[in-house]
Amino acid sequence: MDAGCILRRLASMILSSFLVGLVACAPPRSSLITIGAKNFTEQVVLGEMLSQEIEAVTGEQVDRRFYLAGSYLCQQALVSGRIDGYVEYTGTALTAILKQPLPPVGQRDEATVFREVSSLYASKYRVKVGPGLGFEDTFAMVVRGDDAKRLGVKTIxxxxxxxxxxxxxxxxxxxxxxxxxxxxRGLEATYGLKFAGDPRTMDLGLLYRALSSNQVDMVAGNSTDGPIRALGFVVLEDDKHYFPPYEAVPLIRQDSLQRHPGIRVAMDRLAGEVSADEVRGMNYAVDSEHRDVAEVVREFRKSKGL
Known part of the structure; x- marks a missing residue:
């Protein structure tokens, strides 16, 4: 065996020993609670809220993996075990993640959608759908206030x-x-809406800036977005009830609940505690007042006696 071969084998042995050492030193998954969130303000607020409540109940530090790029990435992280849980919206879960068709208009009530989503997550992914936080964040078609007044537009x-x-x-x-x-596509079909050319697709954080600067006339935002109230925009009523309920609910892996029973206690303590106005106010504090998310959430929890 030549000297080069011996050196290569020696280097390989050293690298292998190093990697084994890293694995041995890594904390086991059961010792770490990890909460995720999507990549927009409200999700980070809710992820921080769930994390702080878990820390208060368990006394353990929670690892935060926020700004995951959307529902699909959060779902992959949850199923693979890279996160133990995150907050989702029932309508999003039903259609975008669980791939179920929109229920008939008469069956789009909050309780029916919650039951179906809970059953499917449990059977397909062994994920527990926790009790709702107390508000819905539905898709919202938003226009400038002066346009709504001038045109007499109140509904879609x-x-x-x-x-x-x-x-x-x-x-x-x-x-x-x-x-x-x-x-x-479903919105266009339901209402017969016609738009001037293709829609402009952009990051969620840029939608209201584009609306305010007259680059667009209407945006598909979320009903609890802080800039709606701050900038005097108007949400058009979904008078044909196209959108399903979007109740905010924690999703937690069942095996994580078994390892960390305190997570369930934290979920129960948050159940029904957050109104749409309250989450809108927290979103505004972060987006428009540029306040620290953790501080905003601590103040909210203190106001609720949590």
Whole structure:
């Protein structure tokens, strides 16, 4: 055996020993609670809220893996065990993750959707759907306040009959809304909406900036977004009830609940404690007042006696 071969074998043995040492020193999964969140403000607020409550109950530090790029990545992280849980919305879970068709309009009530989502997560992924936090964050078609007043537009159906431009509304959407089954195509079919050209697709954080600067006339936002109230925008009523319920609920792996019973206690303590106005206020504090998420959440929890 030549000297080069001996050196290569020696290097390989050293590297192997080093990797084994790293694995041996890594904490076991059961010693670490990891909470995820998607990549927009409200999700980070809710992820921080769940994390702080778990820490308060268990006395353990929670690892935060926030700003995961959307529902699909959060689902993959949850199923693979890279995170123990995150907060999802029932309508998003039903259509985008569980791939179920939209229920008939008369069956889109909150309780029916919650039962179906809970059953499917348990049977397919061994994931527990926790009790709702107390609010819904539905998709919302948002326009400028002066346009709504000038055109007399209050509902999505009103927006079909009148537009700020003869060619139609200039629409801005996030990446998920354009492709989701409960998104743009179904909305267009349900209402017969016509838009001026293709929608402008952008990061969620840029939607209201584009609307404010007249780059678009309507955006597909979320009903609890802070800038809606701050900038005087108007949410058009979904008068045909196209969108299903989007109740905010924690999703937690069942094996994580067995290892860390305190997570269930934390979920129960948060159940029904967060109103739409309260989460809208927290979103505004982070987005517009540039306050620290952890501080905003601590103040909210203190106000609730948590």
């Amino acid at each position: 159906s009103d927006a079909v009959r009148t537009t700020p431009d003869p060619n139609g509304w200039r629409l801005g959407v996030g990446y998920e809304f354009q492709s989701r089954p409960d998104g743009l």
